[in-house]
Amino acid sequence: MTPEEFRAYGHRLVDWLADYHASLPGRPVMAKTGPGEIRAALPSAPPTEPEDFGEAIRDLDRIVLPGLTLWQHPRFFGYFPANALLAGILGDLVSTGLGVIGLSWQSSPALTEIEEVVADWMRQMLGLSSSWSGVIQDTASTSTLVALICARERATGYGMARGGLRSQSRRLRVYASEDAHSSVEKGALLAGFGRENIRLVPNDAEFAMRADALAETIGADAANGDCPCAIVATVGATATTANDPVEAIAEIAKRHDVWLHVDAAMAGGAMILPECRSMWDGVEGADSLVVNAHKWLGVPFDCSLYYVRDPERLVRVMSTHPSYLKSAADAEVKNYRDWGVPLGRRFRALKLWFVIREQGVSGLQKRLRRDMANARRLAEMVAAAPEWRVVAPVHLQTVCVRHAPLTSDGAPLDGAALDAHTTAWVDAVNRSGQAYLTPAVIGGRWTARVSIGALSTEAADVDAVWDVMRDAAEAAWAKRAAGLGL
Amino acid sequence: MTPEEFRAYGHRLVDWLADYHASLPGRPVMAKTGPGEIRAALPSAPPTEPEDFGEAIRDLDRIVLPGLTLWQHPRFFGYFPANALLAGILGDLVSTGLGVIGLSWQSSPALTEIEEVVADWMRQMLGLSSSWSGVIQDTASTSTLVALICARERATGYGMARGGLRSQSRRLRVYASEDAHSSVEKGALLAGFGRENIRLVPNDAEFAMRADALAETIGADAANGDCPCAIVATVGATATTANDPVEAIAEIAKRHDVWLHVDAAMAGGAMILPECRSMWDGVEGADSLVVNAHKWLGVPFDCSLYYVRDPERLVRVMSTHPSYLKSAADAEVKNYRDWGVPLGRRFRALKLWFVIREQGVSGLQKRLRRDMANARRLAEMVAAAPEWRVVAPVHLQTVCVRHAPLTSDGAPLDGAALDAHTTAWVDAVNRSGQAYLTPAVIGGRWTARVSIGALSTEAADVDAVWDVMRDAAEAAWAKRAAGLGL
Numbered sequence: 028m029t030p031e032e033f034r035a036y037g038h039r040l041v042d043w044l045a046d047y048h049a050s051l052p053g054r055p056v057m058a059k060t061g062p063g064e065i066r067a068a069l070p071s072a073p074p075t076e077p078e079d080f081g082e083a084i085r086d087l088d089r090i091v092l093p094g095l096t097l098w099q100h101p102r103f104f105g106y107f108p109a110n111a112l113l114a115g116i117l118g119d120l121v122s123t124g125l126g127v128i129g130l131s132w133q134s135s136p137a138l139t140e141i142e143e144v145v146a147d148w149m150r151q152m153l154g155l156s157s158s159w160s161g162v163i164q165d166t167a168s169t170s171t172l173v174a175l176i177c178a179r180e181r182a183t184g185y186g187m188a189r190g191g192l193r194s195q196s197r198r199l200r201v202y203a204s205e206d207a208h209s210s211v212e213k214g215a216l217l218a219g220f221g222r223e224n225i226r227l228v229p230n231d232a233e234f235a236m237r238a239d240a241l242a243e244t245i246g247a248d249a250a251n252g253d254c255p256c257a258i259v260a261t262v263g264a265t266a267t268t269a270n271d272p273v274e275a276i277a278e279i280a281k282r283h284d285v286w287l288h289v290d291a292a293m294a295g296g297a298m299i300l301p302e303c304r305s306m307w308d309g310v311e312g313a314d315s316l317v318v319n320a321h322k323w324l325g326v327p328f329d330c331s332l333y334y335v336r337d338p339e340r341l342v343r344v345m346s347t348h349p350s351y352l353k354s355a356a357d358a359e360v361k362n363y364r365d366w367g368v369p370l371g372r373r374f375r376a377l378k379l380w381f382v383i384r385e386q387g388v389s390g391l392q393k394r395l396r397r398d399m400a401n402a403r404r405l406a407e408m409v410a411a412a413p414e415w416r417v418v419a420p421v422h423l424q425t426v427c428v429r430h431a432p433l434t435s436d437g438a439p440l441d442g443a444a445l446d447a448h449t450t451a452w453v454d455a456v457n458r459s460g461q462a463y464l465t466p467a468v469i470g471g472r473w474t475a476r477v478s479i480g481a482l483s484t485e486a487a488d489v490d491a492v493w494d495v496m497r498d499a500a501e502a503a504w505a506k507r508a509a510g511l512g513l
Numbered sequence: 514m515t516p517e518e519f520r521a522y523g524h525r526l527v528d529w530l531a532d533y534h535a536s537l538p539g540r541p542v543m544a545k546t547g548p549g550e551i552r553a554a555l556p557s558a559p560p561t562e563p564e565d566f567g568e569a570i571r572d573l574d575r576i577v578l579p580g581l582t583l584w585q586h587p588r589f590f591g592y593f594p595a596n597a598l599l600a601g602i603l604g605d606l607v608s609t610g611l612g613v614i615g616l617s618w619q620s621s622p623a624l625t626e627i628e629e630v631v632a633d634w635m636r637q638m639l640g641l642s643s644s645w646s647g648v649i650q651d652t653a654s655t656s657t658l659v660a661l662i663c664a665r666e667r668a669t670g671y672g673m674a675r676g677g678l679r680s681q682s683r684r685l686r687v688y689a690s691e692d693a694h695s696s697v698e699k700g701a702l703l704a705g706f707g708r709e710n711i712r713l714v715p716n717d718a719e720f721a722m723r724a725d726a727l728a729e730t731i732g733a734d735a736a737n738g739d740c741p742c743a744i745v746a747t748v749g750a751t752a753t754t755a756n757d758p759v760e761a762i763a764e765i766a767k768r769h770d771v772w773l774h775v776d777a778a779m780a781g782g783a784m785i786l787p788e789c790r791s792m793w794d795g796v797e798g799a800d801s802l803v804v805n806a807h808k809w810l811g812v813p814f815d816c817s818l819y820y821v822r823d824p825e826r827l828v829r830v831m832s833t834h835p836s837y838l839k840s841a842a843d844a845e846v847k848n849y850r851d852w853g854v855p856l857g858r859r860f861r862a863l864k865l866w867f868v869i870r871e872q873g874v875s876g877l878q879k880r881l882r883r884d885m886a887n888a889r890r891l892a893e894m895v896a897a898a899p900e901w902r903v904v905a906p907v908h909l910q911t912v913c914v915r916h917a918p919l920t921s922d923g924a925p926l927d928g929a930a931l932d933a934h935t936t937a938w939v940d941a942v943n944r945s946g947q948a949y950l951t952p953a954v955i956g957g958r959w960t961a962r963v964s965i966g967a968l969s970t971e972a973a974d975v976d977a978v979w980d981v982m983r984d985a986a987e988a989a990w991a992k993r994a995a996g997l998g999l
Contacts, residue, residue: 028598028599028600028871029599030531030532030534030535030599031531032599033527033530033531033534033599033602033603034527034528034531036603037523037524037527037530037531037603037606038523038524038527040603040606040607040610041519041520041523041524041527041606042520043607044519044523044606044607044610044611045516045517045519045520045523046516047610047611048516048519048610049516057619058619058621058622058623060622060623062618062622062842062845062846063626063845064622064626065622065623065626065627066626066629066630069626069627069630071630071633072634072637073634073635073637073638073869073874074869074870074873074874075873075874075875076873076875076876077870077871077872077873077875077876078870078871078873080600080867080870080871082870083600083866083867083870083871087607090623091611091623091627091863092623093623094621094622094623094626095611095613095621095622095623095624096613096619096620096621096622097613098612098613098614098620098621099611099612099613105620106614106616106620106837109612109614109857110612111609111610111612112514113514113515113516113518113519114514114566114569115609116519116606116609116610116612117519117522117523117526119605119606119609120523120526120527120530120602120605120606120609121526121529121530121573123597123601123602123605123606123609123813124526124530124533124597124602125530125533125577125581125585126584126585126595126596126597126602126813126814127581127582127583127584127585128584128592128595128814130592132548133543133544133582134582134584134591134592135544135580135581135582135584136544136546136548136550136551136580136581136582137544137546137551137576137577137578137579137580137581138581140549140550140551140552140555140580141551141555141577143552144552144555144557147557148558148559149559151558151559152559165651165855166854166855166856166857167856168854168855168856168857169854169855172854176703179705186707187702187703187705187707187708188707188708189707189708189709190684190707190709190710191678191702191705191706191707191708191709191710192677192678192679192705192706192707193678193679193681193684193685193705193707194707195679198676198679199677199679208835209833209834209835209838209856210833210856212833213831213833213854216673216677216830217662217673217704217830217831217854218703218705219665219673219677219678219679219704219705220677221672221673221674221675221676221677221678221679221680222673222674222675222677223675223676223677224676224677265835265837266836266837321857327609327612328612328614328857328859329855329857329859344702344703345699345703347695347696347698347699348695349694349695349751349953350752350952350953350954350959351592351751351752351951351952351953351954351962352695352951355940356548359548359549360548368652368654368655368658368699368703368854369651369652369654369655369815370652370653370654370695370696371595371651371652371654371807371814371815373814373815377577380569381566381569383559383560384560384563384564384566384568384569385514385563385564385566385569386563387560387561387562387563387564388559388560388561389561389562389563390562390563454841465837465838466836466837467835467836467837468836468837473836476837
């Protein structure tokens with residue numbers, strides 16, 4: 028492809044993407060593709076000779092688009108908002124198009140220094156003190172793994188430089204809420220702690236970690252001669268957006284000299300709103316912190332901000348100094364390869380830079396406030412409807428609901444039958460193509476989650492999903508009642 | 514930004530990138546920016562109100578471009594080729610623009626199934642048997658970390674499900690060549706093995722691991738009651754492109770039941786050339802393997818292909834099953850989140866798919882052969898020049914050279930003085946902006962590496978860098994000789 032062909036195809040694909048974004052409301056949200064269908068549509072062997080690039084573009088419509096679940100759709104209410112602001116898409120285009128790699132500062136100074144600046148902009152936007160230093164990682168899973176490895180090394184006096192984890196005399200324990208994200212357990216297992224050493228601390232009635240139970244567990248472990256190594260506090264749990272009491276947890280961490288990592292992957296974005304910051308009161312007492320700019324905030328995936336209080340502790344664990352990476356500037360600059368796992372690094376800061384400039388902090392704030400108002404609006408409608416219930420406090424933009432119709436014995440549906448009903452009607456919503464929800468088990472029962480916050484989701488879309496939900500739930504219940512003779 | 518504005522700005526940025534690529538030959542290769550200069554050019558706080566997006570685009574010329582070391586430049590001979598084929602840039606644009614995330618198959622079926630297909634295309638292109646299964650990771654650093662964690666778990670009977678690494682009775686050892694990439698040591702340290710348990714096996718005269726020394730070390734460890742856990746064999750060492758003897762190493766691995774990971778991050782790309790495959794003879798005896806499509810092959814960073822012989826061993830270590838990620842299709846499909854560290858995944862397969870289709874296997878092969886011919890051409894010129902020496906075999910596209918002029922006592926420059934001379938003239942080449950080299954320590958002495966293989970590098974560029982090198986080395990030597998009174 029020549030630069031002139033790139034120009035022509037590039038214009039065509041930019042137009043294709045603009046049309047795609049404009050066409051979203053008319054498309055089914057969830058892919059209707061069955062397992063193996065797309066694979067079967069592709070040749071099983073690579074082409075020996077070059078193909079006409081126009082064919083590849085046509086396959087976007089023929090094969091790719093029908094096989095996508097549309098995260099940017101105005102009626103996408105699944106998982107979490109993973110927004111791709113148009114300015115961020117263009118920032119990422121420039122990043123890829125420049126084709127520079129951040130192995131070291133010298134290997135592309137602007138890549139490193141713009142990352143330093145925008146990570147600090149984000150710090151200010153989140154209301155964090157200047158004692159935090161930031162870096163962009165790919166995902167919160169990676170950020171949390173990095174945090175747990177740093178905690179492990181601090182607790183063992185940097186045993187990595189000697190016999191490693193096996194040579195430790197004391198058991199190292201990790202603590203998290205029973206509703207902590209799956210990446211916390213995964214990170215602890217990958218870091219070598221072992222499942223027996225992961226302590227899941229019970230929650231209170233609002234699905235937040237009980238600080239008293241944490242204190243008790245840590246105290247017992249310490250008394251037993253074990254080493255309390257790391258606590259992961261969740262701000263905005265995945266299922267419910269519940270908030271662990273960071274301030275109380277930070278005090279416990281300080282008392283026992285335990286590493287505190289705050290997982291605010293989704294909810295952290297909301298900290299650009301001063302009125303939300305009470306959700307993580309006490310965060311200044313943490314050692315590390317992750318906030319994904321690629322979720323609600325709208326920087327295209329992947330862009331996970333990882334902040335640490337003491338970069339030396341991070342660099343000590345992550346740094347390498349092979350001769351082929353040395354440069355004259357090393358002593359005066361940040362080499363971000365020493366702040367995470369991968370050596371090679373994309374110019375991710377560009378998309379974050381473009382997004383913040385194009386939106387302004389006020390533009391980002393305004394949209395998040397819109398989404399929170401929409402969530403409150405939905406919660407009120409649900410709470411007012413007979414047989415429907417909001418089952419967790421609405422802290423941000425996620426509304427967790429159940430439809431528990433009255434059964435023939437006059438009591439609301441419950442137990443396994445309620446689970447079956449919930450998953451059936453959510454599945455019907457998804458199959459309809461009219462909206463997309465991803466349920467979760469909350470307090471032991473399957474629950475529908477309406478995660479509001481796609482860029483184009485307006486109040487009308489929230490009203491629409493509520494209609495679709497009621498229709499689906501009532502139809503599922505009627506079908507079930509008919510089948511059961513209720 | 515509206516879709517119509519996106520269209521206009523998108524066209525403008527595509528044009529900007531086309532112009533950028535066309536303008537590369539006239540630009541200095543290495544950034545001339547000093548530490549902190551770019552940071553100082555940016556506001557220290559984020560903008561409250563939206564900015565004109567045109568300003569952000571203008572800053573690309575004003576601030577970003579002068580601050581980049583240009584990996585796509587025809588006279589970039591540093592590190593390794595990290596090519597960004599134009600078709601791949603467009604594939605990545607579509608990936609970012611679609612804004613879909615591969616948390617699970619259901620969350621975007623095409624993302625997963627196209628990845629399955631193109632990872633298998635790559636397998637075929639590399640000449641690997643059908644018993645390998647592939648997945649795209651970000652970098653070889655991550656792939657190698659994943660391999661070492663899987664090795665750790667297999668060796669301990671999946672101790673992660675119990676007390677973790679600390680509860681192992683035997684010391685777990687990892688083996689690699691003394692010239693293995695820094696990511697191998699880093700991965701072993703992050704996985705918790707501890708530096709004392711990393712055995713660096715000595716090399717032969719051509720910088721490849723000595724299989725006899727490996728066998729001896731492993732035998733001694735086993736006799737001592739330790740557990741030989743993982744061997745990392747390097748195909749195409751970073752500094753020299755040396756190749757560890759994979760076949761002999763695989764036999765040793767089999768004999769001692771040790772996990773064998775093959776790090777072919779750069780050189781693996783060359784396995785699309787049948788005439789190069791003897792470089793990794795015996796690879797079918799490995800357990801895992803990494804080849805970066807984002808290096809010489811030309812898929813824009815990041816796109817690291819990780820292959821395993823037994824996906825169950827990978828999934829067992831990496832899988833998580835929280836309720837909020839379950840879907841009806843789970844039993845019938847691949848959920849690639851269980852094949853690596855991050856939960857969220859970009860649609861990376863698109864850029865690989867576009868590159869292979871637009872180039873055809875033959876197009877990729879032709880370019881790699883051109884680069885290897887250019888490397889041989891340079892090596893011949895260097896070998897024929899008095900006082901110059903090629904210090905390692907030229908297996909692929911990297912030529913390692915030293916200029917060792919005769920000193921006043923009639924012997925060639927050596928020792929610390931040779932190191933000082935080498936780094937001085939390489940630094941002069943880089944500062945000239947006419948070419949970019951990154952030196953490395955090879956066999957204990959600083960050496961200039963000419964890593965050939967940028968997309969636009971032709972024979973004339975190789976002739977040009979050779980001229981620049983000679984001028985720089987002679988000038989540095991003359992200056993030194995004058996200063997020393999030689």
